[in-house]
Amino acid sequence: MRQQKSIFQNIDWLTILLYLVMVIAGWLNIFAAVYNEDHNNITDLTQNYGKQMIWIATSLALALAILIIDGKFYEAFSGVIYGISILSLIAVLIFGHEVAGSKSWFRFGDFGIQPAEFAKFATALMMARLLSPVGLKKDTWPVRLQSFAVFLLPVILILLENETGVALVFFAFTLVLYRENIIPGWILLLGILATALFIISLLVPKTTLMIVLCSLGGLYLFLVQKRKYILPVIGITLIAIGVVFSVDYVFNNVLESHQKKRIQVLLGMEEDLRGAGYNVNQSKIAIGSGGLLGKGFLKGTQTKYNFVPEQSTDFIFCTVGEEWGFVGTTVVILLFLALLYRIVFIAERQKSAFARIYGYGVAAIIFFHFFINIGMTIGLMPVIGIPLPFFSYGGSSLWGFTVLLFILIKLDSHRTFMLR
Amino acid sequence: MRKVSSAQRTIFLVTITAVALVYIARLFYLQIIDDKYKLSADENVLRRVIDYPSRGLVYDRKGKLLVFNQTVYDLMVTPREVKAMDTAEFCSIIKISLEDFRNKFQKAKKYSPYKASVFEKQISAETYGTLQEKLFKYKGFTVQPRTIRKYPYNTAAHLLGYLGEVDENVTAKNPYYQMGDYIGISGIEQSYEKELRGRRGTRYIMVDNFNREKGRFENGKFDTLSVSGEDLKLSLDADLQAYAELLFQNKRGSAVAIDPQTGEILAMVNSPSYNPNLMVGRERSRNYGRLLQDEDKPLFNRAMMAYYPPGSTFKIINSLIGLQEHVITPETYFSCQGGYRVGPIFVHCHPHASPLDLRNAVAVSCNSYYCQTFRAVIDNRAFPSTELAFDKWRDYVLSFGIGKKINVDMPHELKGNVPTVEYYNKFFGKGRWKSSTIISLAIGQGELGITPLQMANAACIVANKGFYYVPHVVKEIGSKHYLPDRFKEKNYTKIDTKYFDAIQDGMQWVFERGTARGSRVDSLVMCGKTGTAQNPHGKNHSVFFCFAPRENPKIAVAVLVENAGQGAHFAAPIASLMVQKYLLGTIKRPDLEKRMLDAVVVPMTDTNDDD
Known part of the structure; x- marks a missing residue:
């Protein structure tokens, strides 16, 4: 095995460039989002933008540290890292600081850390470790159950912290499992169909839906004309009807009232512009008022004057939309698309299964955040409080994503000499 | 060697591309096609502040002042900003019952929890004096000065006429007026409305989500100055x-x-x-009703x-x-x-x-x-x-x-x-x-x-x-003595x-x-x-x-x-x-x-x- 000559050898500079562009664009938008005349210096440490500068600087230090540490460390210590991560998730439940009903932060004076952000890369590492051994029989139940356990364990702990949105992120790992043939595509498809059916059930009267489902089943049998399909089709139809009738129960008893409201608002079942719909409506107003070219840097009124809540964290995309217009929002989406393509490209070029699986983990998590966060600000997704990677204000989030991405970059830099 | 599972990769890439395209399409609709959000944004952030000019004074032919403006105070409330307070004391100062207080507050809240609206019209200068010292205790309540007409001589009521709040007919016909504005509805107040009222000024200011003033819109490009009403010199002796x-x-x-x-x-x-002073102030509508029903037809x-x-x-x-x-x-x-x-x-x-x-x-x-x-x-x-x-x-x-x-x-x-x-x-x-x-x-x-x-x-x-x-x-009308x-x-x-x-x-x-x-x-x-x-x-x-x-x-x-x-x-x-x-x-x-x-x-x- 050859040794690396320099830590920057084989580094994927394109990814780093994309990362830097996004982080700096994020910083400028945070500046614009909370800008006020009294604190007009972007380095003012009393303001979020000044603090974000510190988060960026420390993130870069963290990135450098990750690149310096030997690439083999991450695979070798993935179990330990995962274990520490799980312990910290438990510890936060006991010692954590409660904010608005959620117990997910460690507080050290002014400074806070959210272990859940770090659980993401830890879980990605653990997942890669679990599924990378050569000759692993992936289509066996023990492997399946173990892989599910790897991401469901943090999900349960984070749900206990009352951070439903963050917990949902871990379901992104199903994409990794799909890529690695642990779960077949039709199950994912079935999941999507079930979700669709769930949503339709909320909107369409039950009897109508039942009649439609039965006729679809009947139509299918009539067209296919095969005796052996009769029982499965009847079975699927019955299950579908079961889903339809379970919807009300799930909706009313499993979901919390604010979650219910958010879904109702999203589906247009309820217009509550002062309450649950306020965020989304204001967010759409801010983005919509940007027009083609936007109002210009620091000229946005909706975000700057606090009409959009959480305008520097979860709703940072509104500032982009208002001040940079359609051009700006499209550029941001294309940046994410480029990053995700690059990560998939990197993952696929790995000779090491560990690095490839980890790469897909990174892609899946970033995609899920992108999908939910931007979808939420433009009213296509329910309001789920998760940040936009690299853009949103917040130390834990930026650190977490930086570590997540730079471990991949480090693993990738070893691709030519890590043969297994 | 691992199996190359390109199908999964393709599906993954297709999925993220599809999501990106759907989002771009949605943004195209929100930001470029639909104007609704642009208007809502202005509505959010822009407030029109009206500068009411003072209405012209009226003199008789010898220069006696017949009609002037007296400052009264409208008590305003912004329901969202109201904190727990001594309601009983407050009610006793402005002389209303607790029940009235609740009704008025509910009404204001219904109008808007964020915007200020009139809580009690035209409180007297004395009440205002008492209230002013204690106003700091009643968060969310503010006082807005306004003027009403005052007549030093109880004479020529029909000729001088009176003012009233505009109704929907007026606002529909004449865009100058807005609900809550006053307009002359009889006598010279009506026939010389245009001269007396002057021209209203409008300032556009930007506010934040708590309705706090944040500055002028576009450096005052759209602002207009108010012009005071013209004084009238009547031929009346x-x-x-x-x-x-x-x-x-x-x-x-x-x-x-x-x-x-x-x-x-x-x-x-x-x-x-009738005494023209009956047709102004808080008792106006009660007085008006009484005059209207008087068998001697004083109106x-x-x-x-x-x-x-x-x-x-x-x-x-x-x-x-x-x-x-x-x-x-x-x-x-x-x-x-x-x-x-x-x-x-x-x-x-x-x-x-x-x-x-x-x-x-x-x-x-x-x-x-x-x-x-x-x-x-x-x-x-x-x-x-x-x-x-x-x-x-x-x-x-x-x-x-x-x-x-x-x-x-x-x-x-x-x-x-x-x-x-x-x-x-x-x-x-x-x-x-x-x-x-x-x-x-x-x-x-x-x-x-x-x-x-x-x-x-x-x-x-x-x-x-x-x-x-x-x-x-x-x-003569105004400073140019025009007729x-x-x-x-x-x-x-x-x-x-x-x-x-x-x-x-x-x-x-x-x-x-x-x-x-x-x-x-x-x-x-x-x-x-x-x-x-x-x-x-x-x-x-x-x-x-x-x-x-x-x-x-x-x-x-x-x-x-x-x-x-x-x-x-x-x-x-x-x-x-x-x-x-x-x-x-x-x-x-x-x-x-x-x-x-x-x-x-x-x-x-x-x-x-x-x-």
Whole structure:
């Protein structure tokens, strides 16, 4: 095995460039989002933008540290890292600081850390470790159950912290499992169909839906004309009807009232512009008022004057939309698309299964955040409080994503000499 | 080696690409196609702040301030900012009940929890004083100064008019006004609304989500400055007006005084009247309702809206028409045997010497003389038909400003009634009427309806020997002392100047030895004519019009006292006293004054006491 000559050898500079562009664009938008005349210096440490500068600087230090540490460390210590991560998730439940009903932060004076952000890369590492051994029989139940356990364990702990949105992120790992043939595509498809059916059930009267489902089943049998399909089709139809009738129960008893409201608002079942719909409506107003070219840097009124809540964290995309217009929002989406393509490209070029699986983990998590966060600000997704990677204000989030991405970059830099 | 599972990779990449494209499409719709959000954004952040200009002041002809602005305070509330507070103390300061407080608060909350709205209108300066010291304890409550009209003299209420909040009709028709604005709705407040109100200024400010001011929008590019309203100097003589109102105490009726040489209205009396201060402030709607229901109709502007038969005063006009039509001369004599008979109709006359010439007929107001004159005018052979002769007569009457609006600078003027050929054709049948059928017109009765303003204007015409200026109450507008040109034009009647001398002789004799000799003043040459208007609803109205001095006339007055009997009894003395007051500044006939002040024609509930 050859040794690396320099830590920057084989580094994927394109990814780093994309990362830097996004982080700096994020910083400028945070500046614009909370800008006020009294604190007009972007380095003012009393303001979020000044603090974000510190988060960026420390993130870069963290990135450098990750690149310096030997690439083999991450695979070798993935179990330990995962274990520490799980312990910290438990510890936060006991010692954590409660904010608005959620117990997910460690507080050290002014400074806070959210272990859940770090659980993401830890879980990605653990997942890669679990599924990378050569000759692993992936289509066996023990492997399946173990892989599910790897991401469901943090999900349960984070749900206990009352951070439903963050917990949902871990379901992104199903994409990794799909890529690695642990779960077949039709199950994912079935999941999507079930979700669709769930949503339709909320909107369409039950009897109508039942009649439609039965006729679809009947139509299918009539067209296919095969005796052996009769029982499965009847079975699927019955299950579908079961889903339809379970919807009300799930909706009313499993979901919390604010979650219910958010879904109702999203589906247009309820217009509550002062309450649950306020965020989304204001967010759409801010983005919509940007027009083609936007109002210009620091000229946005909706975000700057606090009409959009959480305008520097979860709703940072509104500032982009208002001040940079359609051009700006499209550029941001294309940046994410480029990053995700690059990560998939990197993952696929790995000779090491560990690095490839980890790469897909990174892609899946970033995609899920992108999908939910931007979808939420433009009213296509329910309001789920998760940040936009690299853009949103917040130390834990930026650190977490930086570590997540730079471990991949480090693993990738070893691709030519890590043969297994 | 691992299996290359390119299908999964492709599906993953297709999925993220699809999501990105859907999001870009959605953003295209939100940011470029749909304008709704742009408007909502402005609505969020922009507030129009209105700078209300102060409304113009009103002075009388001598510079007495009649209407000014007083600052009152609207108590505003922004429900969202209200914190726990001592509600009981608060209620006791602004003198409302706890229940009222709750209702008002709910109302404000319903309007908007974020925007300030009026909690209590027009609190007094004293209440404001008490409240101001404690306002810091009541978060969310603020005080906004506003002005209301104030009237230092309790006089000329109908002429000054009042303000009211605009309704939807106004805001729909005129985009200048917005709900909550005030507008003049009667008197000069209405007719000079545009001049008095000035121009509102608008500032656009940007606010944050708590409605806190954040700065000017686009550096004030769209802001406009407010322009104060123009002051008005009225032609009204407040002293004369007040004196005339005093003379009218316990009487119903109206008096109008005009300067014939300019058309300036010097006084316009309506009785009963009301205190103009009742129509402002917190009690306005209660007061208004009470005035509206008062049986004495204090809100009724008799001077411009009440139709009275002119009675014998109309004989002056009929004389002039007769002269102009050459059916009589000043030397024409008619006899009178206690009245005049035309077929079944007998028009009574009072005892006097007979026969009489024109001047003496005016002086003693002989009914027979005018029946014969009128008959000569209407049955004039020079016209092919009665209808044409009547039309001609009617044209003469209209040229006196009777039976049409004379376009005084005040709202709600009515045109009076002079019957038409069509009316009589319909009433009697075509060709089935002649002078004898309508003989009551000869002595100012019948279908004739004239407003006191028109009567005063007719007096001006006689004083000027044939023309009038459109009567107006405004002397000068604003700092440029402007007066519309239409008030400076002479309007000629169809009577030649030369015919007026004999009439003026007769009218002078009215004072010297005729019907109004009881109201004469030695030092003044006054010309007048009494009238006793028959009234189907009750006792005759006492009517009088006059002008003085005969040479270079300065004042023309018409007086009508309802149900007060003969013109000589009430209308003539009041007119005479008004002339004395205006021309001499003193009263030469204190006996008349005392008699008028003491006289009770109709006992009236005085609406002016409760201010």
